[in-house]
Amino acid sequence: xxxxxxxxxxxxxxxxxxxxxxxxxxxxxxxxxxxxxxxxxxxxxxxxxxxxxxxxxxxxxxxxxxxxxxxxxxxxxxxxxxxxxxxxxxxxxxxxxxxxxxxxxxxxxxxxxxxxxxxxxxxxxxxxxxxxxxxxxxxxxxxxxxxxxxxxxxxxxxxxxxxxxxxxxxxxxxxxxxxxxxxxxxxxxxxxxxxxxxxxxxxxxxxxxxxxxxxxxxxxxxxxxxxxxxxxxxxxxxxxxxxxxxxxxxxxxxxxxxxxxxxxxxxxxxxxxxxxxxxxxxxxxxxxxxxxxxxxxxxxxxxxxxxxxxxxxxxxxxxxxxxxxxxxxx
Numbered sequence: 001x002x003x004x005x006x007x008x009x010x011x012x013x014x015x016x017x018x019x020x021x022x023x024x025x026x027x028x029x030x031x032x033x034x035x036x037x038x039x040x041x042x043x044x045x046x047x048x049x050x051x052x053x054x055x056x057x058x059x060x061x062x063x064x065x066x067x068x069x070x071x072x073x074x075x076x077x078x079x080x081x082x083x084x085x086x087x088x089x090x091x092x093x094x095x096x097x098x099x100x101x102x103x104x105x106x107x108x109x110x111x112x113x114x115x116x117x118x119x120x121x122x123x124x125x126x127x128x129x130x131x132x133x134x135x136x137x138x139x140x141x142x143x144x145x146x147x148x149x150x151x152x153x154x155x156x157x158x159x160x161x162x163x164x165x166x167x168x169x170x171x172x173x174x175x176x177x178x179x180x181x182x183x184x185x186x187x188x189x190x191x192x193x194x195x196x197x198x199x200x201x202x203x204x205x206x207x208x209x210x211x212x213x214x215x216x217x218x219x220x221x222x223x224x225x226x227x228x229x230x231x232x233x234x235x236x237x238x239x240x241x242x243x244x245x246x247x248x249x250x251x252x253x254x255x256x257x258x259x260x261x262x263x264x265x266x267x268x269x270x271x272x273x274x275x276x277x278x279x280x281x282x283x284x285x286x287x288x289x290x291x292x293x294x295x296x297x298x299x300x301x302x303x304x305x306x307x308x309x310x311x312x313x314x315x316x317x318x319x320x321x322x323x324x325x326x327x328x329x330x
Contacts, residue, residue, distance in 0.1 A: 005041055005042030005043045005208070007039055007041050008040055008044075008076065008077065008177065008178065009039065009063075009074065009076050009178060009210070010038075010040075010074075011038050011039070011059075011063070011073070012037045013035050013037060013072040013073065014035070014036045014037070014059065014062060014063075014071075014072035014073075014074065015036070015071045015072055016032045016033040016059070016062045016067060016068075016069055016234075017029055017030060017032065017070045018030045018032060020285075030284050030285055031234055031284060032058040032234050033055040033058050033059055033062065034055075034235050036055075036059060036072075036229075036235075038227075040178075041210070042208065043210060044211075044226050045204065045211040045213050046211070046213065046225060046229060047215065047221035047227070048212065048229045048231060049214075049231070049257065050231035050237075050257075051232070051281050052281075053281050053284060054233060054234065054281070055233070055284075056214045056231055057214060058234075059212075059214075060098065060180040060182055062082075063081055063212075064098055065081065065082075065084070065093075069082050076092070076095075076096070076178070077095070094124045095178060096177075096180070097171040097172065097179050097180070098171065098179075098180045098181075098182065099164075099167055099179065099180070099182065099184045100184075101186055102187050103160055103164035103166070103187065104155055104158070107155040107163060107166060109155050109156065111154070111155075112151065112153060112154055113141065113151050113153050113154075113158070113166050114134060114152065116166055117137040117140055117141060117170045118133040118136065118137040120173055120174050121133045121136060121174075124174055134151075136173060137173070141166075143169065143172070144168050144172075144199060144203070145165060145195075145199060146162065146165055146169075150166075159192075160187060160188050160192065161188055161196060164188065164192075164196055165196070168184075168199065168200070168203070172207065172209075175207065176209070177208075178209070178210045178211070178212070179209050179210070179211045180211075181200065182214045183215055183216065184200070184215075185197060185215065185220055186215070186216065201223075213225050218257065218258065221242075225242055226241065227239070227241055228240060228242055228245045230245075232292060232293050233282065233287050233293075234287075235292055235320065236311055237254060237319070237320055237321070238250060238253070238254045238318065238319050238320070240316055240317035240318065241316065244317055246258070247329075248317075248330070250324045250327065251320065252297045252299050252321065252327065253293045253297070254330070255330040256277035256296075259330070279295070279296050288305070290306050290307050291305075291308065291309050299321075299326075301322070304322055304323075307322070308320075309321050312324075315329065
């Protein structure tokens, strides 16, 4: 991993809500993210994990200003991202880029790889000539492991791994400082996942990138991330350095996620205690009172229904659990 630099991003009290409209019904308010706070240093990768519906992608989209935040602050390089408007926001966008989950769906089917990768240059560096844009695109393709023969190819002529490399090249051609990776490996074959994961790590070291890495894949998070934020129904359950979280998880939800992760060795898998994560994640339209995880938690008590647990330090983690000290680390 690249050397950690001074703090680049500080998110405080971020909340994101969506107003849902249905014919004949009163609009409902869905709270996708509630009071999320974290810091990210330069050169660091923060992993965000949790089940589908936890609000992981909403955090990235709010920070990228693709959806509005309900409240909070996001101080990036001394400016609040959530307050920027007009030209200052446009200038900031070149420092913040996103890699999507589905590489083929994220590419315009009518645009060649060269047009796709060089398109950001048309917007942010309009003084460049066509030849200069083409040269930059060629260099960027080589950086992600593709030769210039891929420049004229359309998305339907690419494999999933090649399409994701094109998407990475497009995101990095402006040399951003912060890269959001929204499930960048989930749609890829197992062998390709490893290649793309290694590529992202290499590019991070070469370019001095900071990354927010959203994933269901705990093995990928353990490999790529230096800190991990565990999210459930829009609330932070645990936040810790990678090694502390994977060796001594404190929150029952984190423990359940780790116990549910597949093990490559069938002998170890048979000896491991059964996972404790039962049932379905409740609807974010009607979350449980108190601790939102209590309806699936084997350690829940009356206090868990009555009071929202504060995020506090227990051992090497920040944990939102009333009984964190009583539960042995996993």
